[in-house]
Amino acid sequence: MSPPPALKGSKMKVRVSVSLKPGVLDPQGRAIQHSLEGLGFAGVRDVRAGRLIELDVADDVTDAALDDMCKQLLANMVIENYRIEKVAA
Amino acid sequence: MSFRAAVITFPGSNCDRDMADALEKVSGSAPLRVWHGDAELPERLDFIALPGGFSYGDYLRSGAMAARSPVMRAVIAAAASGVPVLGVCNGFQVLTEAGLLPGALMRNAGIRFVCRDVALVVENSQSLFTAGYEKGQRIALPVAHHDGNYFADDATLDRLEGEGRVAFRYAEALNGSARNIAGVLSESGNVLGMMPHPERAIEAAHGGSDGRALFASAIKSLVKA
Numbered sequence: 001m002s003p004p005p006a007l008k009g010s011k012m013k014v015r016v017s018v019s020l021k022p023g024v025l026d027p028q029g030r031a032i033q034h035s036l037e038g039l040g041f042a043g044v045r046d047v048r049a050g051r052l053i054e055l056d057v058a059d060d061v062t063d064a065a066l067d068d069m070c071k072q073l074l075a076n077m078v079i080e081n082y083r084i085e086k087v088a089a
Numbered sequence: 090m091s092f093r094a095a096v097i098t099f100p101g102s103n104c105d106r107d108m109a110d111a112l113e114k115v116s117g118s119a120p121l122r123v124w125h126g127d128a129e130l131p132e133r134l135d136f137i138a139l140p141g142g143f144s145y146g147d148y149l150r151s152g153a154m155a156a157r158s159p160v161m162r163a164v165i166a167a168a169a170s171g172v173p174v175l176g177v178c179n180g181f182q183v184l185t186e187a188g189l190l191p192g193a194l195m196r197n198a199g200i201r202f203v204c205r206d207v208a209l210v211v212e213n214s215q216s217l218f219t220a221g222y223e224k225g226q227r228i229a230l231p232v233a234h235h236d237g238n239y240f241a242d243d244a245t246l247d248r249l250e251g252e253g254r255v256a257f258r259y260a261e262a263l264n265g266s267a268r269n270i271a272g273v274l275s276e277s278g279n280v281l282g283m284m285p286h287p288e289r290a291i292e293a294a295h296g297g298s299d300g301r302a303l304f305a306s307a308i309k310s311l312v313k314a
Contacts, residue, residue, distance in 0.1 A: 007234060024240065025265065027196045076150055076186065079240055088110040 014066060015085040019050035055078045056077045092308050094120035095137040097164065099155045104141035104178065104288065111288035112138065115304040136173050136313045137164055139180030141233070141286060148256045151194060151236040152182030161187050166169030173217055174280045175309055178234055181272070181282030190273055191202035191249070192241030192280045197234070198265025204233040206297065209271055209285060213253045215272055217310040218281045227260060228299035230285035237284040239266040239273075249273055256281055 002027040018025050026048050053074055057066075066084050075082040094112045099107045105122070112120045120138070121131050130137070138150055155161065156164035161183070168174045168189055176184040176220055184190045197203060201213035206229050211222040222228065239247070264284075272283030286298025 024195070025198060025238075026240075027198050027200050027265070031200050063168075073149070073153065076153070076193055078185075079195060 011056055012059050013060075013087045014057055014064075015052060015087060016053040016055065016070060016074050016085045016086070017051065018070075018080050019082075020048060020079060021081050033051050044068040091118040091228065092116035092136065093118070093131070093132050093134050093309065095123045095131055096120050096138045097123050097125060098140070099125040099128050099142070099144035099158065099183075099312065101144045101146055101180075102140050102179070104286065107286075108138045108140040108177065108288045109196060111291045111300070111303060111304060114291060115301060120289070121231045123160060125155065125160050128163065129295035130160070130167060132168060134172055135138060136175070136307060137167060139174070139176040139183050140288075141178030141180060144225055147236075150182075150186065152179060152184075152186040155179075155183045156186035156188075157185045165189060168275070168280050169268050171277070171279055173311075175218065175279075175303075175307070176282040176287055177288065178232075178237075178284055180285055182236060184280060184282040189210055189280050190275055191245050191292075192239055192273065194236050194284070195238040195265075196236055197238050202232075202235045203237070203264060206231050207256045207263055207271075207285060210260050212258050213274065214257045215253065216278050216281065216306075218274075218303050218307050219256055219267070220310065221306035225227070229290070229297050230277065230300055231288055231289045231296075232285045234264070234284050237264040237266065239270045239284075246270075252276070254278075257283055257285065 028049040031045040036044050050078055070082040094106050096109045108121050148154055156189035182194045185193050199212040209228050211226045213219055214224040215220045255270055258273050259269040259271050271285055274281050289304040290297040292298055
């Protein structure tokens with residue numbers, strides 16, 4: 001069985017970290033922080049919950065294309081920031 | 090003249106039948122039902138409704154996947170040509186994700202899903218959707234949402250207020266929404282997104298009929314035009 005075309009040749013793994021912009025209230029982070037306090041962990045000043053999206057992409061996918069993926073779908077630019085990190089596949 | 094409305098159904102929509110029923114009861118014409126995968130809308134539409142629900146299981150973000158589905162390209166084009174578009178609840182989330190309305194709908198500040206009747210204040214009674222209300226009128230509509238916490242930066246909020254684009258406000262804080270905003274209009278006024286459900290309040294059997302005037306206003310504005 002041959003792999004689908006997108007997976008042919010060399011590939012790379014891309015990690016996109018999506019986080020809420022500073023200043024945007026994060027109710028989930030707040031709830032996690034309260035739970036940590038409830039478990040007896042002291043000293044947690046703030047918790048922000050984000051999202052990690054891992055992509056396996058062909059190595060000819062450009063940085064500009066990755067950036068567009070983030071802007072058009074993976075992050076909502078009204079409330080979120082994103083960070084792209086390439087790791088060896 | 091019959092009123093040609095379309096209700097869009099995404100996988101996971103669950104208020105599409107209520108929306109279609111409300112449109113039929115108020116207008117006398119059954120709306121067309123359109124599936125999210127359709128690349129084209131029926132011709133000569135008078136009205137498009139994006140219903141509530143959990144389109145695509147709220148994957149990624151509420152409304153995010155639906156906003157990029159094939160039918161939304163046609164909805165965006167129709168909105169640009171002036172066709173009235175109403176998005177309720179998940180429909181409002183889809184409209185913000187699609188860029189038809191500014192801002193975003195985030196997780197309720199209190200974390201919990203809220204499901205109850207709420208008091209709203211009509212802030213704009215000039216739009217085609219709200220002409221049947223009085224400015225400042227208090228109405229009651231049900232809400233049922235987890236992600237209804239409206240967010241936009243201060244400059245955007247000031248612009249919305251200055252241009253009369255806040256259609257409805259919660260009478261009391263409900264979900265953390267900036268300035269208690271419950272519904273917003275597009276710049277040209279033909280797109281309305283709101284978290285409360287007017288289609289669930291159109292006759293006495295629903296426990297209230299304050300939503301009826303919204304559909305009646307839209308229908309009347311089209312008949313006049």
